[in-house]
Amino acid sequence: MNVKGRPLIVGTAGWLAGSSLACAFSDARLLFIWMGLTLLLAAAVQLRRKLLRSMLIAWIAVTLSGAYWLWHDARNVTFLPEALAAAADELNGMPLHAEGVIVSSVDVDGDRADFQAELRKASRSPEGHGSRGVPSSEGFRERVMVQVKLLSKEQQDEARKWQRGDRIKLDGTLELPGNARNFGAFDYAAYLRTQHIHWLFKTKGSEQVRVSPPVSPWSAVTIFRWNDHARSGLGDKLGQIFREPHAGYMKGLLIGMQDDIDPVTYTQFSQLGLTHILAISGMHVAVFVASLLYIFSLFKITREKALLMAMLLIPLYVLLSGVSPSVVRAGIMGMIGLYAARKGWLKDGLNVLAAAALAMMLWNPYYLLSVSFQLSFLVTAGLMVYVPLMSPLLRFLPKRIAGAVNVTLVAQLVSFPLTIYYFNQFSLLSFAANFVLVPFITFLTLPLGAAALLFGWIWLPAGRALGRVAELTSDWTFRLVRWLNGFPQFVTIWKSPSFMWIAAYFVLMYLFLFIANRQTGRREARQAENADDETAELEGKGSSLDPDDAAPNKRKTRAALAGIMLAFLFLIYWEYRPTSLHGAGLVQFLDVGQGDSILITTPEGRNILVDGGGTVSFRKPEDGWKDRKNPFEVGAKVVVPLLKQRGIHRLDAVIVTHGDQDHAGGLQAVLDQIPVKAFLFNGTLSGTKSFDKLIGTALERRIPVYAVHQGMKLKPDKHTELAFISPMLDGAEQEEVPVEKSQNHLSVAFVLTMNERKLLFTGDMDQAAEEDVLGWAGSGVQAASDPRSSGDAGGADRPGEGIDVIKIAHHGSKSSTGEEWLRHWRPKAAVISAGVNNLYGHPHADVVRRIERDGARLFRTDQNGEVQMRIRAEGIQIRSKFGPFRQ
Secondary structure, three states: OOOOOOHHHHHHHHHHHHHHHHHHOOHHHHHHHHHHHHHHHHHHHHHOHHHHHHHHHHHHHHHHHHHHHHHHHHOOOOOHHHHOOOOHHHHOOOEEEEEEEEOOOOEEEOOEEEEEEEEEEEEEOOOOOOOOOOOEEEEEEEEEEEEEEOOOHHHHHHHOOOOOOOEEEEEEEEEOOOOOOOOOOOOHHHHHHOOOOOOEEEEEOHHHEEEEOOOOOOOHHHHHHHHHHHHHHHHHHHHHHOOOOHHHHHHHHHHOOOOOOOHHHHHHHHHOOOHHHOOOOHHHHHHHHHHHHHHHHHOOOOHHHHHHHHHHHHHHHHHHOOOOHHHHHHHHHHHHHHHHHHHOOOOOHHHHHHHHHHHHHHHOHHHHHOHHHHHHHHHHHHHHHHHHHHHHHHOOOOHHHHHHHHHHHHHHHHHHHHHHHHHOEEEOOHHHHHHHHHHHHHHHHHHHHHHHHHHHHHOHHHHHHHHHHHHHHHHHHHHHHHHHOOOHHHEEEOOOOOHHHHHHHHHHHHHHHHHHHHHHHHHHHHHHHHHHOOOHHHHHHHOOOOHHHHHHHHHHHHHHHHHHHHHHHHHHHHHHOOOOOOOOEEEEEOOOOOOOOEEEEOOOOOEEEEOOOOOOOOOOHHHHHHOOOOOOOHHHHHHHHHHHHOOOOOEOEEEOOOOOHHHHOOHHHHHHHOOEOOEEEOOOEOOOHHHHHHHHHHHHOOOOEEEOOOOOEEEEEOOEEEEEEEOOOOOOOOOOOOEOOOOHHHOOEEEEEEOOEEEEEOOOOOHHHHHHHHHHHHHOOOOOOOOOOOOOOOOOOOOOOOOOEEEOHHHHOOOOOOHHHHHHHOOOEEEEOOOOOOOOOOOOHHHHHHHHHOOOEEEEHHHHOOEEEEEEOOEEEEEEOOEEEEO
16 A cells, blocks of 8 residues: 555555554563664655655654553542542442442443442442531532442333433442453453543432432533434434334444344344444444435435535544444534535545544544454455455456455455454454445445334334334344354454464465566556467567566466465464463463363363353342343353463353353353353253253253263363262162252362373362262272263273362352262362352451361452462463462
8 A cells, every 4th residue: 555645645644653652561661662663664765765654653653642541541540539538448348428420321221220420529438328417519510420229110210311411429339340350351450440430329229329410411421412302302203113123233233222122133234243233333424425415315405505504414423323333424524525525636545535534533442452443444445455456356246246256355354354353253254244234234234224214203104114124134144143153153353462473364265366466457557468469379479468578487486376375374274273281280270250261172172161150139029120221141151251362262161060050051042152062961951941941952952961970070181080979879770860959969060180190170069069979989999981972981990189270060069079078089179169259258257267277279259359270290280360470
C-alpha cells in the first residue's frame, strides 16, 4: 500500500502504535522500545531519503500518542481514599453514605438493578443504614458501579422508574471490583477501569436508594436521558409490532439493544461469526443513509441539501443505536464521506478511516482496548486494502457473485486473527453463513423491520402487518442458522495467538495477494498486447513481452507464491496445534467459586476434566420474578471460555465426581460446546433435572458413559494412570441406574500417577467414605476393570502411602479430611477449592490446622485463585494466580 502523500494515514498508524506500546509496556522497557524504534526509523530514512517525511510524521505520532496515553492513564485514579482520608484496603467493605447523580441507563434484570453513578458527596457510616455520625467529604467526582439487590417485585417495579440524570442518595457498602481469578480470564476490574470506575457500591433493598428528579433539566446528561427515553420507546414499539423471539432480534438488528435477544439464538449467531449483524456498524449506517437519500429524492430535495441533512441526522442515529465504538466509527466516516461528496472532493476511504480513528483515540484512548473498536477498524481497513488485491483473482466468477465473494472472503480472512484471539473459536461454515445471510438481512430483513417500525409508529396495525412479513424472513434466518449449527464438527477451537503471530499472518496474506495480483496483471497485459499485435507470434524474440524472458519470471513468481502459501499454512498449523508441555504434565485447579473444576493434561497431550463447577440456586417457584435474562452460569461463563482460551480442542474424558450442582452443573455447557470422548460418573443419579439432563446430553451425543468404582483403572497414555479408589462397588446387580439424593459419600476418588508423581483427587467424599477406602487399602482386596476399552485391564494397585498432592474433599468441610486420612496419605501439598467469602465457612479452621500441622503446603482458590502444577519426574512446579512460582 502506497502511503506517499497520505500523512494522515501515517500519523494515525503511528498514533495507534504509540498508544499500543504505552499500554503494553511501562517504565524503562517502554523507554528502551521507544529508543529502538527511533533508531529503526532513522535507519529507514538513511536507506531511502524519500521516506524522511513519512518517518518523521510516524515518529512524532508515536511519541505524542505514547505520552498522551501515559498522561491520560495517570489521571485515571480513584479520589475516594483521599476524600475520606482512608487507604483503599480500609475502604474495601466499608459502609458508606453517598450522594450523586445517575450517569448511565438503569439496567433492571431480575432481582438486581445496575447503573453507574457519579458520587459528589460521601461519608463513612460505620453503623450502616444512613448513619451520619462521621464527617462527610464533598467537592469531588467519583464514578462508581452501583449494584442494588432487589427484595421484591414491587422494588423491581420501582427500580424501573430510575433514570439517567436523577439525583441519588445511597446507603451501602463500598467494594473493590474483582480481578481475574484464573489465568487468561476476563478481568472485570480492568474492564471497569477503562470506564474510569474503580469501585462497586453494593446495597440491599431499594429503600437504601433515594431518587429524586434532576435540579436542572438542562445538562450534559440531559441529551442521553432523552436518548434513553427514545431508545426505550423504540424498544417498546418493536415489542408491540413483533412477536418473540423476533422482537428481541429486531431490537438488536435495528437499534443495537441486545439484552432482549434470545440467549440461544445469540449463541448460534456467535458460533457462525454473525454477531456483527446484531451490532450496529457500517452496514446499518449505510442502509440508514441510503434510505434517507432515497426519501429525500422522492421529495425533490436537491443533492446538496439531501447530503447535508443526511450528514446532520447521522449523530441522531448513532445516539439511538447505543453509541458503541463500531457505530461511532461508522458515523464519523459517514459524516466525513457525505461532507466530501457535498464538496465534490476526491474521496479516499483510508484517509476517512484514519480521521475517524484519530478522532476517537483523541477523545478516549481506551477505545483502543475495545474489541468492537478493533474489529470495526481492522475489518474496514482490510476491506479497503485487500479487496482490490483479491479482485483480479476472482475474475473467473460472474461479476455480481465475484464482488460478494470478494467482500465476504476478505472480511473473514481479516477478522480471523482477532476472532480467535478474543473468542477462541471459528466455524468453517462462517463464510457460507455470511455470504448468504449478510446480503439477505441487509437488503430484506433490515429494511422490512425498519419500515414496520416506521409504519407501526404511525398506525400500529399497518406496522404489525409489515412486521409479519419481516418475521417470515427472520424465521428463515433462524432456521438456516440452526441448521448450520447442527454440524459441530465444523467449529474449530483456538488458543489466543500472540501479537507476533497476528502480525505475521497479515504480512504473509498481504505479500501473497500483492504478488498474485501483479502476476495476474502482467498476464492480462500480455494477453491484451498479443491481441493487438497480430504479428507478435511471428516476431518471436523481438516482442516486448518475450516468452523466453517471461518464463523464468513466471517460475520465480510461482515459487514465491508457493513458498508464501506454505509459510501461511504452517503458521495456521503452528497456532492450531496443542501447546507442547515438553514431556511435563499439567494439573490446573480452576477457580470456579464454591465448587470444583480441575483440568488434567497428560505429557502426551490428553485432556481430562474433573468436574465443572456450577451455580447453586435455592430459588423458590414463586420467586420467578428474580430470574435474569442471561444468568451467570459457571460452566458457560468460566469453564468453557477457559478451555477454549487454552486451545482444548477436545476432552478425552470428563469425570463428574458426583451429581451435586457445584460439581456437575457447569458440565452441561462443556458437553454442549466441547467435543468429549468419554463420560465417567459414580454410577448413580442425583434425582435432579439438571443432572438427568447432563446424562441425557451425553447419551444423545453418543458419548460413551461409564460408571466407575473402586479398583478400576484408566491409562490415557504411557506416562499417566488414574486408579479409582471410590466409590465402593455395590455387589447387587441393578437393571436401572439408582437414584441417590446424598451424593457426597459416593464421590469418585482416584490417585493420579503422572511422571512418577502421585496426586489424590477426592471430590466431596465424607469421612465415612474415607474410612471405607482405608479399610479397603488395609484389606489388600484388589478388583479391577477398565472403564474404557482403550485402557489396560488388570488389578489396581492398593493405595500407597506418601503422595505429592491431595485435593482436599468437600472444599475443606469439617465432615471430611480426617486425621487418619491425612496420616495415611502424608501429602506434601494440599489444594482446597472454595469460593471467596462463601456462605458455608469453607474451609473449616480445624481442617486447615490439621493440614498445616502435618507439614503440607496449602493452596486455596479463595486466596490464591487458580492453582497450576507442572509435573515432571524430578519435581512439581506450582504457581497460582495470586502468588509466586513454587518448586
